[in-house]
Amino acid sequence: MANTPQSKKRARQAARRLTVNKARRSRIRTFIRRVEEAIATGDKEAAETALRTAQPELMRGVTKGVIHKNTASRKMSRLAHRVSKVGAEG
Template identity: 70%
Template structure:
């Protein structure tokens, strides 16, 4: 248990940070799910549009420290290749 004032403040800050990061992660997952659903429906234009919306959100997550840069790049790469394969 936090006893010193600075440890108590740290605990409060960690809780606030956790809540913000959790909301960000959830928001990004929602965007990723929209792309997945568009791919599953077989609509390439909808999938491409959803992917275009997802990319900045994913990169914002990297900037804010929610995701690692390579993780975001990998997710974007895999999704974009799946969307591209739909056209073929």
């Protein structure tokens, strides 16, 4: 347990950041899930639209320090590749 006033404050701040970061991470996952659902339905337009809305959300996660830059880039690249293949599969 925190003993000094500074360590008590840091514990409070950590708890507050945890809730904020958890919400941000959840929001990012939701946007990614929307892209994946659009890919699963085979609707290329919907998938491209979902991808365009997911990209700024992923990059916002990077600037806020929730996810690493390379992780966001990797996810965007893989999603974009899957979206590009949606029309070609049929």
